[in-house]
Amino acid sequence: MIGVAKRPSKLAFTLGRFAGFLKLLFRNGKSLAGLTIIAIFCVLAVVPQWFTPFNNLGQDITERGFPLAGGSTAPVWLRYIPAWLGGKPTLSENMYVFQNPGYPKLRRDDGELNFTIDGSGIVINESDANYPYVQPRGFLKFAEPGSLNVTFSREEGILYNESRVIIFKEFDFPYLGVPSRFYGNIELLVKGTVDVKGELDAPVKVTVFLGPVGGRMWRLWPPPNNPIEDSRVPRGFTRDLVTGQPGPIVKPEYGALVWDNASYTWVDRGWITSVSTDISVIDSESNSVVNAKTDFGRPPNRPVPMVFTSVPGKYIYGVEMIFSDRKNSSKPVSTSVFIDDFGLILFGTSFGFMGTDHHGQDLFAQLIYGTRISIYLGVMVAVLSVTIGLAIGLTAGYMGRVVDELLMRFTDILLMLPGLPLLVVLVAVLGATIDNLIILLGLLGWMGFARMVRSQVLSIKERPFVEAAKAVGAGRFHIIVSHVVPSVMPLIYISLAMAVPGAVTAEAALSWLGFYDPFRMSWGRMLNAFFEANATTNWWWVVPPGACIAALAAAFVLLGYALDEVLNPKLRQRR
Amino acid sequence: MHVGLRSYILKRLVYSFVLVILIIMLNFAIFKMMPGDPIQFLTRPFQGKISPEEIQAQQDLLRQIWGFGDPFHIQLVKYLRNLLTWNFGISIVGKTPIAELMARRIPYTLLLLGSATALSIVFGVLLGVAVIQRRGTIWDSGAVTSSLVLGSLPTFWLGLVFLVVFFGFLQWFPNAGAFPRIWALGWPQALSSTSKSSPNTLSIAFSFDIGQAWTLVGGYLHHLFLPLLTLTIFSFGSWLLLTRATMLDTIAEDYIVTARAKGLTERSVLYRHALKNASLPLITSAALSFGFILSGAIITETVFTYPGLGGWIWESIQTLDYQVLMAVFYVISICVVVANIVADILYGIIDPRIKYG
Numbered sequence: 012m013i014g015v016a017k018r019p020s021k022l023a024f025t026l027g028r029f030a031g032f033l034k035l036l037f038r039n040g041k042s043l044a045g046l047t048i049i050a051i052f053c054v055l056a057v058v059p060q061w062f063t064p065f066n067n068l069g070q071d072i073t074e075r076g077f078p079l080a081g082g083s084t085a086p087v088w089l090r091y092i093p094a095w096l097g098g099k100p101t102l103s104e105n106m107y108v109f110q111n112p113g114y115p116k117l118r119r120d121d122g123e124l125n126f127t128i129d130g131s132g133i134v135i136n137e138s139d140a141n142y143p144y145v146q147p148r149g150f151l152k153f154a155e156p157g158s159l160n161v162t163f164s165r166e167e168g169i170l171y172n173e174s175r176v177i178i179f180k181e182f183d184f185p186y187l188g189v190p191s192r193f194y195g196n197i198e199l200l201v202k203g204t205v206d207v208k209g210e211l212d213a214p215v216k217v218t219v220f221l222g223p224v225g226g227r228m229w230r231l232w233p234p235p236n237n238p239i240e241d242s243r244v245p246r247g248f249t250r251d252l253v254t255g256q257p258g259p260i261v262k263p264e265y266g267a268l269v270w271d272n273a274s275y276t277w278v279d280r281g282w283i284t285s286v287s288t289d290i291s292v293i294d295s296e297s298n299s300v301v302n303a304k305t306d307f308g309r310p311p312n313r314p315v316p317m318v319f320t321s322v323p324g325k326y327i328y329g330v331e332m333i334f335s336d337r338k339n340s341s342k343p344v345s346t347s348v349f350i351d352d353f354g355l356i357l358f359g360t361s362f363g364f365m366g367t368d369h370h371g372q373d374l375f376a377q378l379i380y381g382t383r384i385s386i387y388l389g390v391m392v393a394v395l396s397v398t399i400g401l402a403i404g405l406t407a408g409y410m411g412r413v414v415d416e417l418l419m420r421f422t423d424i425l426l427m428l429p430g431l432p433l434l435v436v437l438v439a440v441l442g443a444t445i446d447n448l449i450i451l452l453g454l455l456g457w458m459g460f461a462r463m464v465r466s467q468v469l470s471i472k473e474r475p476f477v478e479a480a481k482a483v484g485a486g487r488f489h490i491i492v493s494h495v496v497p498s499v500m501p502l503i504y505i506s507l508a509m510a511v512p513g514a515v516t517a518e519a520a521l522s523w524l525g526f527y528d529p530f531r532m533s534w535g536r537m538l539n540a541f542f543e544a545n546a547t548t549n550w551w552w553v554v555p556p557g558a559c560i561a562a563l564a565a566a567f568v569l570l571g572y573a574l575d576e577v578l579n580p581k582l583r584q585r586r
Numbered sequence: 587m588h589v590g591l592r593s594y595i596l597k598r599l600v601y602s603f604v605l606v607i608l609i610i611m612l613n614f615a616i617f618k619m620m621p622g623d624p625i626q627f628l629t630r631p632f633q634g635k636i637s638p639e640e641i642q643a644q645q646d647l648l649r650q651i652w653g654f655g656d657p658f659h660i661q662l663v664k665y666l667r668n669l670l671t672w673n674f675g676i677s678i679v680g681k682t683p684i685a686e687l688m689a690r691r692i693p694y695t696l697l698l699l700g701s702a703t704a705l706s707i708v709f710g711v712l713l714g715v716a717v718i719q720r721r722g723t724i725w726d727s728g729a730v731t732s733s734l735v736l737g738s739l740p741t742f743w744l745g746l747v748f749l750v751v752f753f754g755f756l757q758w759f760p761n762a763g764a765f766p767r768i769w770a771l772g773w774p775q776a777l778s779s780t781s782k783s784s785p786n787t788l789s790i791a792f793s794f795d796i797g798q799a800w801t802l803v804g805g806y807l808h809h810l811f812l813p814l815l816t817l818t819i820f821s822f823g824s825w826l827l828l829t830r831a832t833m834l835d836t837i838a839e840d841y842i843v844t845a846r847a848k849g850l851t852e853r854s855v856l857y858r859h860a861l862k863n864a865s866l867p868l869i870t871s872a873a874l875s876f877g878f879i880l881s882g883a884i885i886t887e888t889v890f891t892y893p894g895l896g897g898w899i900w901e902s903i904q905t906l907d908y909q910v911l912m913a914v915f916y917v918i919s920i921c922v923v924v925a926n927i928v929a930d931i932l933y934g935i936i937d938p939r940i941k942y943g
Binding site for chain 1: 605608609612616619734735738739740741742743744746747749750753754755761878884885888889899900903904906908911912914915918919922923926
């Protein structure tokens with residue numbers, strides 16, 4: 012009966028005390044500042060997807076590994092700041108030249124492509140032909156059935172010799188600086204009548220080109236017989252025609268020229284002489300498709316042709332087809348070329364709020380997702396180390412004698428070991444998973460707290476109320492839990508707050524040294540990438556992660572100080 | 587009294603010896619913790635780089651040095667003997683005895699960390715006293731807050747920012763090394779000697795070129811500046827806070843009131859009376875922090891590619907040279923233990939009130 016009556020009042024008392032504590036905490040400026048910062052970081056950690064469309068490594072979620080922009084690009088907003096303020100008006104942005112590369116259409120059919128025809132026998136149609144092979148990277152978002160059909164046909168008895176058709180798009184390049192890379196794509200399928208050898212009666216020569224209007228066009232496809240020797244092939248790395256300055260930094264690892272799935276055996280310098288038999292079996296592996304997926308990287312150490320200039324202007328990206336009709340006039344002849352996924356992406360030298368790293372991954376997304384690991388690790392390490400410290404401090408303080416001596420000497424030894432070198436050695440040997448880091452940091456971080464708890468317990472042990480509890484017959488465990496622990500509660504709160512900053516910076520330091528979980532992004536890892544990429548002037552890459560680490564650490568330090576002031580009345584009076 | 591001190595020191599020495607043994611045990615445990623066979627683990631970085639015969643030779647050497655394959659107790663004794671005699675084996679990468687490589691790197695770490703520690707103590711203590719003089723003002727709270735913030739900044743980040751500003755943009759300071767790279771071709775000869783021997787005399791001429799000497803000093807300082815700045819900024823704050831805290835306690839004492847009543851200037855009260863009495867914890871923690879000299883610079887030395895012990899740790903991680911890692915860790919730990927003894931003894935000598943217990 013008494014117990015039932017007592018319980019609500021005790022609960023109310025506890026709640027009232029807690030409310031009073033919260034009131035004091037919120038009246039304190041330091042804790043308010045600290046809590047606000049922590050709350051912001053918590054939101055970022057819990058719902059990062061609200062703030063960025065990309066994944067934790069800063070990649071497009073649907074196209075992992077495909078760069079979002081050029082390597083080591085600047086933030087977009089730097090474009091709009093005048094140069095004398097440190098801005099860079101010559102930056103360019105990403106540009107998707109084609110609105111709908113998945114279904115190329117002529118302007119005549121409400122599309123975006125122009126065409127010129129030189130010769131006879133050519134008809135251009137829309138086609139419903141659906142190409143079931145995998146969409147090329149970078150064009151997934153434009154996936155759509157449908158293609159453009161260019162057909163050359165004639166009756167028997169005449170020869171047209173040569174008919175030429177160019178399908179192109181003219182576009183404005185509005186930026187004052189060159190793009191960092193370009194990424195073009197075209198997929199071709201050829202059908203037609205064949206002779207006894209199985210070769211097309213009217214073979215077709217296909218050339219994909221890019222260049223300024225009125226200037227020199229650069230051939231992008233077919234690939235040169237020797238990609239290194241043929242200097243006519245531009246490599247995506249662009250150079251400014253006016254200033255002669257090289258384009259933005261592109262790391263050599265992007266230098267490889269990728270000619271995916273292009274089949275050289277039957278394509279002789281662009282002449283397509285054989286034919287596919289059935290559209291439905293076409294895939295990117297089969298010989299019947301010319302999948303000139305071109306990712307023009309930069310070959311290191313050689314001069315590169317120039318495509319873009321720093322003067323805004325009109326450019327052309329197009330495909331030229333020359334049908335050769337010289338073989339056989341005694342039968343009707345036709346050759347059809349289906350064009351699909353005809354597009355061009357110009358990667359700018361600026362991207363997003365914070366630019367990109369050297370792999371073209373969004374730094375802002377990395378920063379947002381990095382919050383998660385820091386907060387999670389910081390809190391887990393704090394809980395773990397405070398738990399261990401509490402257990403050891405209580406045991407040593409209350410048991411006394413040999414136990415105390417042994418535990419305290421052990422504590423001294425651990426305190427004396429140099430922390431970071433030991434951590435480095437252990438992580439190097441055990442592996443740098445997040446769980447390992449939490450356990451190691453927790454196991455190496457409890458000593459100071461254990462000492463504080465022990466000295467507190469030593470003084471409480473001698474108080475009259477403990478003696479009274481003993482006299483009543485309370486057991487050791489009961490005394491520790493209900494008399495000693497409440498009196499070290501303030502210490503626990505303060506230490507929980509104070510243990511986080513050390514853990515956060517230690518994690519950052521280890522990640523920076525290269526001990527990071529490859530599947531998780533952390534602030535330290537961002538700085539590691541910065542150091543590796545040697546991008547010494549990209550301050551937008553190095554400043555935010557460090558500022559975040561410092562802000563999070565400082566927030567917990569402020570909270571700890573505030574708790575100290577609120578929970579220790581002596582300090583409260585002094586202020 | 588003297589007997590007390592002597593037995594106190596003896597006690598600390600015995601305790602420290604036990605500590606050293608424990609540290610060696612810990613090292614041994616880490617060795618044992620390596621996944622799989624330690625021999626395989628240690629020679630893994632060579633797979634595909636050197637011929638199988640050479641790998642076999644390396645493995646035999648490791649087996650001979652560390653006694654893998656022997657019974658446990660013999661292994662442990664061999665291990666103890668090796669570490670106590672500074673026989674750490676041969677660096678896999680440098681193909682040189684580790685102790686020799688270490689001797690080449692220690693001076694740089696001592697130079698960098700020694701000067702950084704000294705500078706941050708001087709700045710921290712002076713600023714701490716200056717802050718005490720203005721306690722309660724905006725200077726006071728500003729100094730405390732900024733020391734807290736600077737102390738919680740990650741050192742490597744501070745270093746990277748300095749690199750961006752002073753190397754990337756301004757190009758005032760170099761980003762790597764301890765001396766100009768061009769010196770590898772020919773060192774500035776500050777002190778040179780020529781000797782001539784004739785049948786019955788030997789004449790030796792020394793010459794000292796002050797210009798060359800300045801080049802030498804300037805080259806080192808130029809490369810030292812950024813890491814030194816980073817370390818000093820990072821660590822002077824804790825000295826400021828410590829000085830402020832101890833001084834706050836001291837200036838509440840009666841003898842300070844007396845000194846003021848005598849009419850001494852505030853300056854002499856603070857520096858001659860208060861600071862002297864507050865210096866006890868400062869001196870002991872200075873001794874301790876000099877002990878941590880060898881350990882403190884992994885991050886900073888890596889950022890600035892400084893050829894000290896810390897940078898070596900990082901390089902060894904990159905090349906998986908675990909023997910080097912453990913040797914460096916061992917040496918660092920020993921240093922800390924020695925510093926602890928020194929601090930304890932200093933404490934005992936300086937403060938006569940201490941009970942030697």
